[in-house]
Amino acid sequence: MRWSKALIPTHKEDPSHAETTSHKLMLRAGLIRRLTSGVYNYLPLGWRVVRKVEAIVREEMDRIGCQELLMPVVSPAELWQETGRWDVYGKELWRVDDRNGRQFALGPTHEEVVTDIVRNEVRSYRQLPFTLYQIQTKFRDEIRPRFGVVRAREFIMKDAYSFHRDEDSLDETYKAMYDAYCRIFDRCDLSYRPVEAATGAIGGSASHEFMVLCDTGESEVIVCECGYAATDERAEGLIADIMPVEDPLPMEPVDTPGMRTIEDVSEFLGVEPWRLIKTIVYVADGEPVVALIRGDRDINEEKLAGLLGASMVEAAPPGVVERVTGAPVGFAGPIGLSGVRLMVDRSVEPLTNVVVGGNAVDIHIRNVNPGRDFITDDYCDIAMIGKDDLCRKCGKVMGSFRGIEVSQVFKLGTKYSDSMKATFLNENGKAMPFVMGCYGLGVSRTVAAIIEQHSDEYGIKWPMSVAPFEVEVLAVKFRSEEVREVSERLYDDLKAAGVDVLLDDRHDSPGVKFKDADLIGIPIRVTIGERGLKSGTLEIRMRKTGEQRDLPIDGAAAEIARIVEEARA
């Protein structure tokens, strides 16, 4: 490609509305342009990178025996209603109507569609297992798109779905996919970490996310030196017990007029928040549930939903709270409740003489003792992880880092095959639901993640494996016949050698061309100028290390092609 003919619109100044490194550089280097909030054009340079990443993904998917296919972006509402996700997915599911008012979803993920294919086409256990994948534009109507393509409403994703006769077979593919993902991110030269993850709206029994380490990342990961790593939504920890040993005192109701929050009550009664029990009423798939946790901690709704086996858990509306507790919001407590399931976090167990809501207006109760004043069958973990929590595996204090979630894999089990009645016949002729796994990888997000980890104050430093071009031939003073001739010959020779090469043949001043070269970050820059030509040399410079040296013009193309070959992943 010749720069003079290419659409590579670079900018000298940072765009005013971009905050993160990758967002700024993708705009400045002419990789992307915003069309509207959370929706981007991929310009030629950006698209070349996307294609390189896709190629790596395809190679690694094909290597473990996956088959590529393409499903439609648009799918009918009925399919989503079969699994209940038409309602569960919420506003993030981008819905559209056709001219007859029929409803459709723009696919955010394709479990329903792929399961529909498989239930119609696959009959026998002999055909199992297999994995289908696609690379496609996905839609999620994000509540707040941000950071350029990192959280976009329209983005490019690789999604794969595996089908099995049993859990063992799923485990095998899950492991193979996990390993393939490691190879993909290694080849993209990313520093990443797989971590245990929550399953969220996709559902299923186990899940990992691959996190690219990055301070501006949106996700928080909890890690322990023993090797434990999980997202903050998923992480389990031991909440340090700070309750001193006390003798239980008799319960005592107290007037707390208008004191509805932990903060209010804590201040009003002069007790620390951890000496209160927070009581929250939820509605889980239509059923009210009461959750208890130490007053200074928060409930993790994700964990609560998991333990209840519910697909949707949300804070109960005031009406439900009143019906369940007999009091308006702000005075709920565990004492005297009946006919409602009680979920008690482990942090409550060691508490003595604490304050709870009195289930009556303007009343709280002091000196409540779990086990004596209310009973639970079992203490569970429904706590949002906290800063000083200890590792459950080794007991040490855990740390955290921030990251960009570039992919997530799930063991779905039969969640979708059950609700969509997707079955195969086993050896005994019995209809069994497919056991499924699904495996997403954000391609466009991966591109941004690579930039986050590979840039400096001057611009991007592409790894060879994903660079839009492998070599840039920078002709200083392209008007000079000698320079032009050598540049053109090198350009042709490199192309002939199968190297992706960009020739900067613009009639601009050297400064402009050097700055642009640094900005777009092609791994190898070859500078051809009158200065070097006098001694029969050209200069080769590595963007990543800054290392540079002169090469004799004769044989330069072969030498450069060799270096490129060596650096390809």
Add this chain to the structure above:
RNA sequence: CGGGGCGUGGCGCAGCCCGGUUAGCGCGCCUGCUUUGGGAGCAGGAAGUCGGAGGUUCGAAUCCUCUCGCCCCGACCA
């Protein structure tokens, strides 16, 4: 959805508070000449319904009302 901010040639911004010639600046773009190893110089030039609608006024980029869009923080969320 709550809070904050911003919409002025392609990009980055000034002007607005305190209304008053043809709305400016830097970069970019076009033409010509010179220049060519780290964002060149000179000369000439094109390009803006000041986000949109309504209002106040003799007069609105500027004041008022409504509206649309964009960004940030939060809530939320594979």
